[in-house]
Amino acid sequence: GAGVSQTPSNKVTEKGKYVELRCDPISGHTALYWYRQSLGQGPEFLIYFQGTGAADDSGLPNDRFFAVRPEGSVSTLKIQRTERGDSAVYLCASSSSGGSTDTQYFGPGTRLTVL
């Protein structure tokens, strides 16, 4: 079956612009996670959705970052007024129910470059 997909695979933007990153989780998975991997670091948690609601957004670095999942499937991560420090690989993962022992299945990521 289809895995987690993310679009675009690469995004180059200019400082100050707005970007949207999309994640299509595995069908039927209620839990969806966004992570960010900066150069030389491991993936860092941003936000976790259970269904349509953000159950934990403690990892969002500031109010320029926002994510939605209006129908409980596709999610969009939105970044306003991008800064060079936002350059990273943004990973999306989904799991069947969100339990800590559930496997999280990852997409291939979106590489964001802010010039």
Next chain:
Amino acid sequence: ILNVEQSPQSLHVQEGDSTNFTCSFPSSNFYALHWYRWETAKSPEALFVMTLNGDEKKKGRISATLNTKEGYSYLYIKGSQPEDSATYLCAFSNQAGTALIFGKGTTLSVSS
């Protein structure tokens, strides 16, 4: 601050060599330890989820052990092959339903 440490940061082995990596994590309030393999330009691939002290898991030539009391896990690769070249990430969760906390990974390069 919850830290996951992985060592070594990188290593290079010859085809046929066996190798192992270490993942250290906080042992308090432990829930689960996850191992992933991430090849360049691909999605991170789940290898193992481990929950119990003393757990041992195996998938082909790759195996992992878990010690929750002292807070470490080992990943072993027997008879490394060039296709094993990847970054191996470990991640732990200390609370049901929340995000994974990742280490920086160990990057393995296998030469033929």
